[in-house]
Structure formats: structure tokens, C-alpha cells
Amino acid sequence: MLEKTTRVNYLYDFYHPLLTEKQRSYMSLYYLDDHSLGEIAEEYEVSRQAVYDNIRRTEAMLEEYEEKLGLFEKFQKRTKIMETMKQLVDSSPTVSKELVSLVDELEKVD
Amino acid sequence: MLEKTTRVNYLYDFYHPLLTEKQRSYMSLYYLDDHSLGEIAEEYEVSRQAVYDNIRRTEAMLEEYEEKLGLFEKFQKRTKIMETMKQLVDSSPTVSKELVSLVDELEKVD
Numbered sequence: 277m278l279e280k281t282t283r284v285n286y287l288y289d290f291y292h293p294l295l296t297e298k299q300r301s302y303m304s305l306y307y308l309d310d311h312s313l314g315e316i317a318e319e320y321e322v323s324r325q326a327v328y329d330n331i332r333r334t335e336a337m338l339e340e341y342e343e344k345l346g347l348f349e350k351f352q353k354r355t356k357i358m359e360t361m362k363q364l365v366d367s368s369p370t371v372s373k374e375l376v377s378l379v380d381e382l383e384k385v386d
Numbered sequence: 387m388l389e390k391t392t393r394v395n396y397l398y399d400f401y402h403p404l405l406t407e408k409q410r411s412y413m414s415l416y417y418l419d420d421h422s423l424g425e426i427a428e429e430y431e432v433s434r435q436a437v438y439d440n441i442r443r444t445e446a447m448l449e450e451y452e453e454k455l456g457l458f459e460k461f462q463k464r465t466k467i468m469e470t471m472k473q474l475v476d477s478s479p480t481v482s483k484e485l486v487s488l489v490d491e492l493e494k495v496d
Contacts, residue, residue, distance in 0.1 A: 294451075294454060341404075344403035345400075345457075347455075358492070360488060361485065361492075364482065364485055364488070372478065375474055375475070378471045382471075385467070
């Protein structure tokens with residue numbers, strides 16, 4: 277369950293600009309602010325079921341975007357390579373400071 | 387004009403999985419295979435104007451995706467950093483082979 281939540285959070289992070297404002301509100305209240313379905317339903321004056329359906333549909337959309345663009349997968353690959361790179365750079369006394377700062381810069385692009 | 391074409395080609399590269407099959411066909415015939423609007427219209431048995439409108443709309447969609455996700459912009463930033471990184475790595479005799487291959491690996495992720 278926790279792993280699923282983490283995945284949804286990442287996908288939300290990458291693809292939320294493609295969602296509607298309502299989808300973003302529900303998702304961010306539910307996943308980021310940890311509100312219950314009932315609380316969101318009350319706030320928006322809709323049924324709990326409507327909130328539930330909207331969130332499930334949004335999750336499916338996020339997975340579909342990931343299937344098409346694979347931004348999370350690429351991010352994971354890049355992160356893994358960068359970690360090895362940083363270890364290597366940190367443990368080598370001969371590596372130039374410039375290279376260290378380039379690795380840092382690269383990390384900030386995502 | 388050439389610069390615009392290059393930009394559209396890049397945007398197409400990043401976002402084509404989000405387009406419909408017809409949009410992809412028109413775009414790839416027009417931009418990648420250099421067919422004329424008239425030739426595409428003939429092949430699909432639609433008016434030249436219909437093809438033109440579809441391509442213009444698709445270009446606008448690609449720009450909208452770029453505005454939201456910025457994949458091309460991030461790619462350019464990453465490429466620039468990586469180029470400096472490669473020059474630095476190539477010109478330093480003390481840099482380990484592992485680091486060189488990590489830079490190569492990173493380049494392949496995009």
C-alpha cells in the first residue's frame with residue numbers, strides 16, 4: 277500500500293500539469309494532505325463515491341501517461357546512474373571541482 | 387523556418403505518444419517524410435485545408451504539452467551540462483573509465 281502511494285505521488289509529480297484543476301485538487305487533498313474521501317466529499321459538496329471515482333480515474337490516467345511517456349521510469353534510471361556517479365566522484369581525490377558541480381547541476385534539472 | 391521545423395521535430399519526438407494516430411500520420415508525413423499538404427490530402431482523400439488545419443492544431447497541442455511538461459527544455463539543459471561534462475572527462479587523464487561510461491549511459495536515457 278505504501279509503495280503504491282509513493283508511486284502515485286511520483287506520477288502525480290510528473291504529470292499533474294496535464295490534469296484538470298478538480299483532479300489536481302482531489303489528488304492533492306487525498307495523497308499529499310492525507311484527507312479522507314469523506315472529508316473531500318463534504319468540502320466539495322459531492323458524494324463520497326464521486327470523489328472515489330474521480331480519484332481512481334485520475335490514477336488510471338496517470339498510469340496511462342506513464343505508459344506513453346515513461347517520465348518516472350527515466351527518472352529512476354537517471355537517478356541510479358547519478359548516484360553511482362556521485363559516489364565515484366566523491367571518492368576520487370583527483371576529480372575536479374567543476375565535475376562535482378556539473379553532477380549537482382544535472383541533478384537539479386529534474 | 388528551418389529552426390521552427392527543428393523545434394517541431396523535437397516536440398514531436400517527445401510528445402507523439404500523446405497524439406492520435408491520424409495526427410501522428412499527418413505530422414510524420416509532413417515533417418519527417420517531407421510530403422506536401424496536397425500529397426497527404428490526396429492519400430487520405432480529404433481536402434488540403436483539412437490536412438493543414440489538423441497539422442496546425444497538432445503543432446499547437448505540442449507547444450501546449452511543452453508549456454506544461456517542458457521536456458524539450460529540460461532535454462536541452464541536460465544536453466548542455468552533459469557536453470561540458472564529456473569535454474571535462476575526455477580531457478582529464480586521471481578520470482576513471484567507469485565515469486566515462488556512466489556519462490555515456492546517462493546520455494542514452496533520453
